[in-house]
Amino acid sequence: MKFISIITLCAITSAHEITQLKVPLYADPRRPAVLSCHFQMDDQKLHSVKWYRDMDEIFRYNPSQKPPIRLFNVTGIMVQGGECQIDSCMVKVMPPPVATRAAYTCEVSTEGPKFQIARQTKHMTVVAMPDLDPIISGAPKVLKPGEQIFLNCSSDYSLPPSDINWYIDNELQKPEAWQRTELSAVQPGGLRKSWRVLRLRVPATVSGALRIRCESILLVEPPVVRDTATIITVHSQTQLSKYVSNNRGIKLTANTILLIAVTWTLIEISTFMSL
Numbered sequence: 001m002k003f004i005s006i007i008t009l010c011a012i013t014s015a016h017e018i019t020q021l022k023v024p025l026y027a028d029p030r031r032p033a034v035l036s037c038h039f040q041m042d043d044q045k046l047h048s049v050k051w052y053r054d055m056d057e058i059f060r061y062n063p064s065q066k067p068p069i070r071l072f073n074v075t076g077i078m079v080q081g082g083e084c085q086i087d088s089c090m091v092k093v094m095p096p097p098v099a100t101r102a103a104y105t106c107e108v109s110t111e112g113p114k115f116q117i118a119r120q121t122k123h124m125t126v127v128a129m130p131d132l133d134p135i136i137s138g139a140p141k142v143l144k145p146g147e148q149i150f151l152n153c154s155s156d157y158s159l160p161p162s163d164i165n166w167y168i169d170n171e172l173q174k175p176e177a178w179q180r181t182e183l184s185a186v187q188p189g190g191l192r193k194s195w196r197v198l199r200l201r202v203p204a205t206v207s208g209a210l211r212i213r214c215e216s217i218l219l220v221e222p223p224v225v226r227d228t229a230t231i232i233t234v235h236s237q238t239q240l241s242k243y244v245s246n247n248r249g250i251k252l253t254a255n256t257i258l259l260i261a262v263t264w265t266l267i268e269i270s271t272f273m274s275l
């Protein structure tokens with residue numbers, strides 16, 4: 001079952017070839033992945049088609065044997081099925097519930113006496129993308145200067161679990177020693193939520209709006225970033241009452257102006273009518 005034919009890697013080019021190797025770049029650990037190998041034999045006779053995961057053989061098609069297809073379970077993967085047509089073979093594998101990257105190789109060899117080999121490899125990474133943006137909890141609408149609160153940001157389930165970054169007004173907040181990213185229990189497929197707490201201390205001199213943003217990052221290539229933001233207004237009680245009364249004052253003035261305008265228009269109209 002091991003990859004013993006390494007020496008034949010340097011085999012002379014043969015007339016037959018692999019025309020297409022379909023291996024998904026990412027595999028979701030919750031569903032099987034389908035891999036297919038398409039080949040062209042020209043005038044050669046097919047001896048066998050083999051699939052390898054890294055160095056382990058997981059599939060063998062040998063049309064002259066009974067049964068022609070044999071599947072091999074290897075550590076870290078479950079081979080669920082395989083099927084061949086005249087010019088292709090597909091294999092269905094259930095990815096392991098861990099974030100791994102493995103090489104999948106298809107090997108097509110011709111009948112003797114030459115036993116020529118065509119081979120192609122592609123990599124597949126087991127990843128479950130988050131479906132949702134992260135969620136910030138514990139954020140009030142208004143805070144007073146000098147107040148301190150704790151915010152919690154939790155990501156959606158993913159594999160591998162996401163990293164969490166906090167920003168205040170676009171400035172990255174370095175985690176305090178106790179503020180590590182924590183992980184939830186494992187879901188089917190190895191998915192986990194992650195969450196991290198931010199201690200927000202409002203300086204006594206600050207007032208205005210704070211933009212709090214939380215980012216969940218899945219460290220795959222390229223990274224998958226999702227984020228969510230919330231605005232917290234900072235002002236003291238005295239500022240608040242000033243703000244409210246100012247607002248009312250403006251409204252009153254506007255109403256007065258409107259009243260004057262309407263009265264003036266009515267006077268104008270009646271003057272015009274009586275002409």
Ligand SMILES: *[C@@H]1O[C@H](CO)[C@@H](O)[C@H](O)[C@H]1NC(C)=O
Nearest residue numbers: 070071072073077078079080
């Ligand atoms: C692989 O393992 C699964 C689960 O243990 C089993 O259902 C399946 O029949 C095995 N396949 C082979 C080819 O041994």
Ligand SMILES: *[C@@H]1O[C@H](CO)[C@@H](O)[C@H](O)[C@H]1NC(C)=O
Nearest residue numbers: 152153154184193195196197
């Ligand atoms: C933060 O949110 C997560 C997920 O909703 C939860 O499991 C966790 O207990 C929360 N942590 C704190 C300190 O509130």
